[in-house]
Amino acid sequence: MEHIISVTLENKSGALSRVAGLFSGRGFNIESLSVAPTLDPTVSMMTIVTSGDERIIEQILKQLNKIIDVIKVVDLNESEAVGRETALIKVHTRSEDRAEALRIADIFRANVVDSSPTSYTIEVTGDVQKIQAIIQLLQPLGIKEIVRTGRIAIAREALRAVASQPRPLAKAN
């Protein structure tokens, strides 16, 4: 099953390679990984999308916790978190297709961030389904290039208060 894991870690050189090395060294899947500093510049937040059965996910969470540069690990179950991804899609547009491209962008509340006589670059943000849907609609027009950020996710506040909490694992080595 797919899991989104949020990792708080030291913002220093080497920390990222420790996480990446863990996944490659132990043969864990990694679908996407995104990382950037938080408000506290000494701390980074990383979102990892991975998959595996229960036993593997348990190992991934424990192994992440074991990394000394990792401060906190939270397994964000899909329903308890908001996940978003941004894609930049460069669409090839013949003149008769330009209106159609704009219309599709409009439906998805996407923005055109660059245009040339033969192309539009469309920026779209949303959950995985939304990104997949817009790609599907744009494909017949001809997609030249596509760049995706990988998912970022954050726990839902409302749900966290009432229902099942995301499980922060006690940090232990």
Add this chain to the structure above:
Amino acid sequence: MAQLTGAEIFVEALKREGVKTIFALPGGVVLKIFDVLHQQCDVEVILTRHEQAAGHMAEGYAKATGKPGVCLITSGPGMTNVITALADAYMDSVPMVCFSGQVPTAMIGNDAFQEADNIGLSRPCTKYNFLVKDVNDLAQTIKEAFYIASTGRPGPVLVDIPKDISMDKADFKYPDSVSIRGYNPTYEGSKWKIKQAADAIMKSRRPILYIGGGVQLSGASQEVRELAEMTQIPVDSTLMALGAFPGGHPLSLGMLGMHGTYVANMAMHYSDLVIAIGARFDDRVTGKVSEFCPNAKIIHIDIDPTSIRKNIHVDIPIVGDCKRVVQELNNVLRATVNGDQKELRKPWWDQLNEWKAEHPLSYQQDPDQLIKPQYLIDRVFQLTRDRDPIVSTDVGQHQMWSAQYFQLANPNTWLTSGGLGTMGFGFPAALGAQAAFRDRLVLCIAGDGSVQMNTQELATAVVSNLPVKVFIINNRFHGMVRQWQDLFYEGRYASSYLDQTPDFVKLAEAYGAAGLRIKTPNEVDDGIREAIAIDKPVFIDVPVDQFENCYPMIPAGGCNHEMILEDPPELRKRQTTGVKGKKESTDTILTA
């Protein structure tokens, strides 16, 4: 405050950490550090002849003392040479701090002379590593390195020091304490889980204690012994745990696993409750995972949460330091244990004693035939046991026989490479232990194959007066490889026959050490006594029966209750008739 150079800070920091001895080999980028070390005498520098050996010596020192071992090596090839020892220490959770030299900070990344990416190279085989980029951080970094290496689940830590950092100056203040926000090992076990464990123990009819290297590392020998004696539960030890529970204790069933005793493996397989303490369910112990302990509940006590449920399902996981958890468990049990535990456990012990009697460890030594390796090892054990020796081994058959026959009585007396299985570990590890304990008897049981991976350390042994006694179980084979070839490859000895074994006696003598050879069974006892009486490093070459195999054996991936107990008939036939190996081997030592 007077400013110190990085090199001076390094030496001061070692002193504050109580380091008495380091194992080292110099090079361009660490010359400043060596220069400062040379002008003081609080920290002894043992110059090794190879960085791998420096690493293993630090490991031997650490295993024997329980304190972090320290080595210091240069950049580039120095670093790549020490990797094997780091990987070995990481696998076996050996506390160790390795200092590596690095090219000056301004040159890092430029493919400078003898540059290597020390941090990248060591990342997968260290618990943590540091590159020091500012001399003002050096003292703090060293403090943290020792802290990380020796706390939680111990392991090797690398500190990479660029040349300019060793020459830059800074105020020296050694921190009193360390706080790392991402590193807070759990020492106390959950009271609730411990209570559950105690309940399970009280209910169990066929419990077994399965103890691992964690018992040595956390110093939990006394607690484990109390637990076993109070409840009369039998004890299986892993290769890494030998000595942590006395091998000769009536409750000890010896080693379990691939070459464990029959009774130890049967006890695991038929138990209804496995109490794992500081052990990690390694594949050499579990055999076929799907059929591992089919009827048992499993309690797992370990300081490393990742060890729990990594390989097998655990019913009662307890994360914590073995010593503290077992202490607490004993407290709970002391209040609940009632009745005569011996009486209660009698049916289980009757069964165990039956297994013990059915297939004890055995070998046959004919006085007129070649020396059996087991006989030699058994005699070394018998003749030295009253001196409480520290024993190291290399890797192979001789290692397994040593594990079977040395019934060590005390923790921290057994130095062996378990997880990585590193040939060449034994001799330098013994030297490291001897450097820590100059007055103790330190033995190494080596293979003729393995020992050749680090014989250059004879020079270190002689120059640094480390009088270890190295018994070379000389079968002119990579014996363990030969055994697998005999059992699983129809006796085709691909690259396992060592037909150019050096004259180990002359080799030792060439370095100024002593050399002895024990040729026949009736020379064994005198030879051992003579070797031990020599106040120098000694190589004792013992040509042994080449075709002896190590049993019991559970083939890789086999079930624990299905052991091979002796040479199968087809192998015996091959050896007495067509004998590929025997005929092919022009065994000079034996015919001489």
